[in-house]
Amino acid sequence: MxxxxxxxxxxxxxxxxxxxxxxxxxxxxxxxxxxxxxxxxxxxxxxxxxxxxxxxxxxxxxxxxxxxxxxxxxxxxxxxxxxxxxxxxxxxxGNTLTLSHAAAEELGLSQPPLSAVAFAELARRRIAAERKLRLAIVHAYSTHGYLLRDWLAGAGLDPDSDVALEVVPPPLVGHKLAAGHIDGFCAGEPWGSQAVLAGHGRIALGTGSIWPDxxxxxxxxxxxxxxxxxxxxxxxxxxxxxxxxxxxDPQNRSEATSAMAEVFPDLDPRAVGAAFAGRVPLPGGGWHSLPHPLxxxxxxxxxxxxxxxxxxxxxxxxxxxxxxxxxxxxxxxxxxxxxxxxxxxxxxxxxxxxxxxx
Incomplete structure (x- = not known):
């Protein structure tokens, strides 16, 4: 140095x-x-x-x-x-929408990308049952929030009335999902992948599928x-x-993963490496390559x-x-x-x- x-x-x-x-x-x-x-x-x-x-x-x-x-x-x-x-x-x-197992199973989600139309059908069923879907975003004026709004509105939902949006800092979204306090979250990686690897949810899509690049x-x-x-x-x-x-440079991914893993000492290092490789984990094993990676x-x-x-x-x-x-x-x-x-x-x-x- x-x-x-x-x-x-x-x-x-x-x-x-x-x-x-x-x-x-x-x-x-x-x-x-x-x-x-x-x-x-x-x-x-x-x-x-x-x-x-x-x-x-x-x-x-x-x-x-x-x-x-x-x-x-x-x-x-x-x-x-x-x-x-x-x-x-x-x-x-670089962001992912991650859903609880209960929501994912009701949607029949096995791997991304989830269609907004299918999600909207679930949201309307939950509204009819007086149990709005609860989704976390990381800041009131975040890219995540606006991308999620685009996705929901594209399927005919009103993000301000048809789902319940709340702000949760990125390091806490996985804990909220695991505790059942939210039905899903949109956050930057590695938090979505970590939630999957910890057994708490499934990734529905990467935000590059909403607005590429x-x-x-x-x-x-x-x-x-x-x-x-x-x-x-x-x-x-x-x-x-x-x-x-x-x-x-793909040749630097291993070193980059090791360096960034030090920022996340309590997380599965596979979640860090996957983000650099443009992949997300699937429940039960295996990986899905995002069409628009970080x-x-x-x-x-x-x-x-x-x-x-x-x-x-x-x-x-x-x-x-x-x-x-x-x-x-x-x-x-x-x-x-x-x-x-x-x-x-x-x-x-x-x-x-x-x-x-x-």
Whole structure:
């Protein structure tokens, strides 16, 4: 690992224990932050709201966040409007919808993907029996929540009245499912796979089947931090881009799995390895390959078009103040930090896929 001076810039970077935190975790482990002249302390946190608050109020210099969270911060959802800079994307795809055995058996689910129409039939039966299906999402303004809403609405369900949605931090969703407090959850891996391997449920689908190659998480800084001195943000972004490129090389999967398994010491390491391989476990053994697996490098350049797609979903479901302007909401998504970081590495601008309508 490169030697780093004690006087080098120091960043505190927060993350949630999810596989798509790997570009941050591996950038530190492989010495990419040090290579860019940074000292970095990684700060694991258990819930998205806590991570957001630590970033906004100065306990962190940068953080792993959900793609819609800078939009929410910019328009003041849950707090006064605060400016963030979405410096670097971290991954595409990577979430799974996991159901309880009882729900899966009633649906006749053996392997993904489950059709939304079949799920809607079950939801209507439960409504008739006055036992709405209870589904957990990881944050009120999460990619998971909006993707799940897309899926439900596509089958004619009203996500706000035909199912009961509740927010549960990712590390707790499996426990809630095992205890029978929820009928399913949509969360980032490895939590779905872990629930299956622990015998608590079955995976119904990956969210890439709802929106192929959707943006998922990002590395964000406060606007004040970047305005004061953009240099550390550029350096950190370069390190994360390099780690994302390293992660997409199949020859590195074993090392990546070992590194990330240390983030999840109490979980089955097979759940970690499966996420990198784009597979999910089946009940009783065997594996299913997802058609749209988690990928890293192509996601790194922040995409204002994808941010706009999330913004449209936030408006559709009444999560934005009527007076919130698109310009303000999308202001965190800029490419200057990424472009400067990529220039250090000789990385070209990636192809941007077309987007579905919200």
């Amino acid at each position: 490169p030697q780093i001076a004690a006087t080098a810039p120091h960043l505190r970077i927060g993350f949630l224990p999810l596989i798509d935190a790997a570009p941050i975790v591996l950038a530190e482990r492989l010495g990419f932050f040090a290579k860019q002249g940074l000292r970095v302390t990684l700060v694991p946190t258990g819930a998205w709201a806590a991570l957001r608050d630590r970033l906004l109020f100065g306990a962190l210099d940068a953080s792993h966040l959900l793609y819609p969270m800078p939009v929410a911060a910019a328009v003041g959802l849950g707090q006064q409007p605060r400016g963030l800079v979405a410096a670097c994307g971290l991954g595409r795809n 959707h943006s998922e998480k990002l590395l964000a800084f406060t606007s004040e931090t970047v305005t004061r001195d953009p240099g550390p943000a550029v350096a950190a972004t370069a390190a994360v881009i390099e780690a994302a490129q390293w992660l997409d 990928r890293f490098a192509a996601a790194t350049r922040p995409d204002p078009a994808q941010a706009e797609a999330w913004l449209e979903r936030m408006r559709r479901w009444g999560h934005l103040p009527a007076e919130a302007s698109d310009v303000a909401a999308l202001s965190p998504f800029r490419n200057d930090i990424w472009n400067r970081a990529a220039a250090r590495l000789g990385t070209p601008i990636p192809h941007v896929n077309s987007l579905p309508e919200a």
